[in-house]
Amino acid sequence: AQTVTQSQPEMSVQEAETVTLSCTYDTSESDYYLFWYKQPPSRQMILVIRQEAYKQQNATENRFSVNFQKAAKSFSLKISDSQLGDAAMYFCAYRQRGSEKLVFGKGTKLTVNP
Amino acid sequence: DGGITQSPKYLFRKEGQNVTLSCEQNLNHDAMYWYRQDPGQGLRLIYYSQIVNDFQKGDIAEGYSVSREKKESFPLTVTSAQKNPTAFYLCASEDRVGGYGYTFGSGTRLTVV
Numbered sequence: 001a002q003t004v005t006q007s008q009p010e011m012s013v014q015e016a017e018t019v020t021l022s023c024t025y026d027t028s029e030s031d032y033y034l035f036w037y038k039q040p041p042s043r044q045m046i047l048v049i050r051q052e053a054y055k056q057q058n059a060t061e062n063r064f065s066v067n068f069q070k071a072a073k074s075f076s077l078k079i080s081d082s083q084l085g086d087a088a089m090y091f092c093a094y095r096q097r098g099s100e101k102l103v104f105g106k107g108t109k110l111t112v113n114p
Numbered sequence: 115d116g117g118i119t120q121s122p123k124y125l126f127r128k129e130g131q132n133v134t135l136s137c138e139q140n141l142n143h144d145a146m147y148w149y150r151q152d153p154g155q156g157l158r159l160i161y162y163s164q165i166v167n168d169f170q171k172g173d174i175a176e177g178y179s180v181s182r183e184k185k186e187s188f189p190l191t192v193t194s195a196q197k198n199p200t201a202f203y204l205c206a207s208e209d210r211v212g213g214y215g216y217t218f219g220s221g222t223r224l225t226v227v
Contacts, residue, residue, distance in 0.1 A: 004156070035215055037218075043221050044218055044219070044221065045204060045206075045218035046218075047215050091157070095215075097212060098212040099211075099212055100145070100159075100212065101162075101172065101173075102157070102216065105156050106154060106155055106156050107156060
């Protein structure tokens with residue numbers, strides 16, 4: 001079974017600085033998707049970024065970018081120019097292509113200090 | 115605006131009662147999902163539905179039931195057989211199973227009193 005591991009239960013960053021959240025996953029499949037979701041205090045899950053495994057280019061969405069290392073099964077999220085609104089739980093998730101299920105990590109709580 | 119509406123936001127249940135959590139979407143999505151979230155854990159799949167009048171068990175379906183009579187609606191019933199129902203429940207949808215990714219509702223917090 002696929003598993004997703006987020007080794008940092010909590011992280012903190014100063015406003016305007018850069019922070020990287022780690023995620024590793026375990027799978028024997030070669031065709032899959034990886035996601036980062038944000039869950040702010042409102043608790044609604046918001047898709048931050050999505051990466052397709054067959055694409056070598058790392059995905060970016062404005063201040064959010066990923067470092068996807070397929071051989072190492074690593075998928076880290078970099079947040080640049082951190083803002084107070086970035087404070088949230090961040091979940092890494094894996095999905096085998098065509099599968100109904102997302103497999104989630106346990107999350108990393110990000111605090112942004114003014 | 116299109117989205118997913120979950121209600122109620124907070125729900126209290128007495129021991130032995132069944133309760134139903136509502137999930138409605140106006141995104142015209144075929145696939146809908148229910149996940150459970152517990153403190154310090156990720157999300158776990160309870161049930162999912164690919165199409166009207168069809169649904170499948172996820173990883174933790176015991177003590178739960180669902181129906182999908184309309185494309186827009188996917189209610190979840192937490193039965194008295196669910197031994198530890200206190201949790202945060204999230205509903206999600208997407209255009210099709212295995213699609214771009216989920217759109218989530220804002221969740222329902224269920225507490226057993």
